Amino acid sequence: MKGLSPLDPSSYSRPELAIVTEIGINLKVDFEKKTFKGFVDLTIKKLERSVTDIVLDALDLNVSEIFDTDSNTKLNYVIHPPIRLYGSKLVVTLPVEDKDSYNVRIHYETSSKASGVQWLEPEQTAGKKLPYVFSQFEPIHARSVIPCQDTPYVKTPYKATITTPSTLTTLMSAICESRSTEKDLTTSKFVQKVPMSSYLIAIAIGAFEGKKIGPRTTVWTEKEMLEESAYEFANTEMQLQKAEEICGPYQWGIYDLLVLPPSFPYGGMENPCLTFVTPTLLAGDRSLANVVAHEIAHSWTGNLVTNSNWEHFWLNEGFTVFVERKILGRLVNSQEQDFDAYCGTVELREMISELGEDNPITCLVVDLENTHPDDSFSKVPYEKGSIFIRYLEDLVGGPSVFEPFLRKYFDKFQFKTLNSTDFKSYFETYFANKSEINQIDWDTWLYAPGMPPVIPSYDMTLVELCNKYKDLWLNWDVTKDAAPFTKDEIKKLMVAQVIQLLQDIVEAEPQPIKKLEIIQDVFDFGSIKNSEIKFRWLRIGLKAQWEPKIKEAIEWINVVGRMKFVRPLYRALYKWEQGRKAAIQNFHKNHKYMMHVTAYTLRKDLNIVD
Numbered sequence: 173m174k175g176l177s178p179l180d181p182s183s184y185s186r187p188e189l190a191i192v193t194e195i196g197i198n199l200k201v202d203f204e205k206k207t208f209k210g211f212v213d214l215t216i217k218k219l220e221r222s223v224t225d226i227v228l229d230a231l232d233l234n235v236s237e238i239f240d241t242d243s244n245t246k247l248n249y250v251i252h253p254p255i256r257l258y259g260s261k262l263v264v265t266l267p268v269e270d271k272d273s274y275n276v277r278i279h280y281e282t283s284s285k286a287s288g289v290q291w292l293e294p295e296q297t298a299g300k301k302l303p304y305v306f307s308q309f310e311p312i313h314a315r316s317v318i319p320c321q322d323t324p325y326v327k328t329p330y331k332a333t334i335t336t337p338s339t340l341t342t343l344m345s346a347i348c349e350s351r352s353t354e355k356d357l358t359t360s361k362f363v364q365k366v367p368m369s370s371y372l373i374a375i376a377i378g379a380f381e382g383k384k385i386g387p388r389t390t391v392w393t394e395k396e397m398l399e400e401s402a403y404e405f406a407n408t409e410m411q412l413q414k415a416e417e418i419c420g421p422y423q424w425g426i427y428d429l430l431v432l433p434p435s436f437p438y439g440g441m442e443n444p445c446l447t448f449v450t451p452t453l454l455a456g457d458r459s460l461a462n463v464v465a466h467e468i469a470h471s472w473t474g475n476l477v478t479n480s481n482w483e484h485f486w487l488n489e490g491f492t493v494f495v496e497r498k499i500l501g502r503l504v505n506s507q508e509q510d511f512d513a514y515c516g517t518v519e520l521r522e523m524i525s526e527l528g529e530d531n532p533i534t535c536l537v538v539d540l541e542n543t544h545p546d547d548s549f550s551k552v553p554y555e556k557g558s559i560f561i562r563y564l565e566d567l568v569g570g571p572s573v574f575e576p577f578l579r580k581y582f583d584k585f586q587f588k589t590l591n592s593t594d595f596k597s598y599f600e601t602y603f604a605n606k607s608e609i610n611q612i613d614w615d616t617w618l619y620a621p622g623m624p625p626v627i628p629s630y631d632m633t634l635v636e637l638c639n640k641y642k643d644l645w646l647n648w649d650v651t652k653d654a655a656p657f658t659k660d661e662i663k664k665l666m667v668a669q670v671i672q673l674l675q676d677i678v679e680a681e682p683q684p685i686k687k688l689e690i691i692q693d694v695f696d697f698g699s700i701k702n703s704e705i706k707f708r709w710l711r712i713g714l715k716a717q718w719e720p721k722i723k724e725a726i727e728w729i730n731v732v733g734r735m736k737f738v739r740p741l742y743r744a745l746y747k748w749e750q751g752r753k754a755a756i757q758n759f760h761k762n763h764k765y766m767m768h769v770t771a772y773t774l775r776k777d778l779n780i781v782d
């Protein structure tokens with residue numbers, strides 16, 4: 173497949189010819205049919221006088237009619253044959269009038285298999301009584317729910333009117349203006365005034381309750397998880413304030429959180445006004461709440477300033493990880509900031525080793541001419557991207573020099589999109605008086621696969637203790653000696669240090685099962701709630717071919733939908749003959765409960781052909 177359009181290989185739309193400037197959504201949910209039905213209003217601006225149509229993206233949408241609302245006349249349209257996973261080109265003929273702006277209404281219904289939403293039966297929810305639906309549009313799944321120019325290049329404000337059963341609450345990535353109930357239906361109205369890309373439109377409908385945890389933040393979830401969630405994320409306002417110190421004023425008004433069911437495939441999703449987070453962050457001790465710092469950082473890096481298409485995804489995620497760690501540094505100290513960066517580098521090295529040093533998706537700028545964005549998703553844009561930005565910061569003189577640039581960058585490109593060439597140009601212009609920038613090998617950083625050409629010099633103070641226990645663990649002769657450390661010693665480690673210690677063991681040779689049985693008691697892994705620790709412990713067990721871990725891993729996979737955990741565990745099971753059969757059987761049994769992107773990528777991991 174060749175790229176779908178000149179500006180974005182993953183979108184049919186041609187915003188350089190005619191662009192959508194406003195979106196108005198009006199939909200009614202049908203939980204029995206698992207569909208949304210209604211219409212979308214698009215305000216369209218022609219950028220070239222000769223243009224006669226608007227090109228949109230549509231995936232599995234049943235379009236019934238299209239109107240010009242100014243004249244109330246029907247418009248002709250063509251839905252081209254679909255390309256699998258990308259959907260169809262929807263071409264709407266614009267009225268023959270001498271004007272630049274049009275208002276078009278598209279009546280349609282979504283498919284029950286829309287890739288951008290997950291439908292949950294009541295028994296799949298915490299409350300077990302009412303259904304639930306939530307969206308995940310990033311990268312290119314908005315087109316499965318809304319006919320739109322589904323490219324990050326296009327940024328628009330939006331309004332929405334959503335009708336649901338009155339027993340349920342609707343939340344969106346926007347400010348709720350009103351809710352009204354008539355008989356057994358509730359209509360909720362939302363407005364998002366800040367222009368944003370289609371992948372950031374989000375909706376969730378369920379039996380939600382909210383609790384205010386700060387001046388700008390309400391945490392939402394099912395009532396069964398509300399108190400636990402409110403406790404876990406109580407420090408959100410502090411994180412927001414530190415982010416503002418680094419990035420400038422917060423532009424989105426509110427910063428609410430929605431804790432989703434376990435089938436949500438990511439750690440978090442930075443939907444404006446309503447960050448989605450996984451329940452795997454509910455560790456009970458706030459030790460995993462740094463994921464919220466990541467999503468807060470996105471309020472500037474990604475949401476305000478956005479990659480122009482998914483080939484430049486590192487501009488979203490690399491900057492976000494970089495700012496996330498600055499927030500951590502301000503909340504705690506620079507040692508923890510550098511420790512987190514070191515841990516990220518270790519995970520990047522493992523991922524690149526797994527993908528292959530020459531794999532083109534390990535480049536910062538990826539070629540998506542023949543690759544679906546879901547297939548290029550990895551830690552590379554996050555960690556390699558943040559390493560590059562840290563390298564640039566160190567090169568020009570450190571935080572006191574770089575942070576003013578960061579704020580200027582956000583000011584210049586807010587409400588806009590850019591690509592890697594745009595960033596390079598702005599960086600070189602801003603730092604034109606710094607001769608050090610002449611040594612930057614932009615081509616290698618941006619376009620070469622593998623590990624970054626330079627790894628920053630991190631403060632290793634907190635790493636040293638991890639290395640000490642790693643060496644004790646690996647050099648321990650279990651046939652001769654007792655465990656080389658005690659439970660009390662381990663309790664003195666930070667949670668992040670325990671996670672990194674286990675990551676080091678994941679990457680070591682398979683461990684003797686006898687050693688793991690003893691270690692399990694030392695660490696008290698039987699009662700561990702922290703998902704990052706549990707994940708790594710299961711990987712260590714599967715690598716050692718410790719048979720009881722097959723059942724444990726599969727049971728955990730089935731209640732945790734987060735791809736960060738699910739994919740490596742399925743891959744670890746697949747590498748081992750006993751685990752492979754169990755993994756494939758389990759996938760076939762449970763894929764219908766997974767979000768599209770999870771099932772899609774796992775099929776590839778397990779070599780399952782449809």
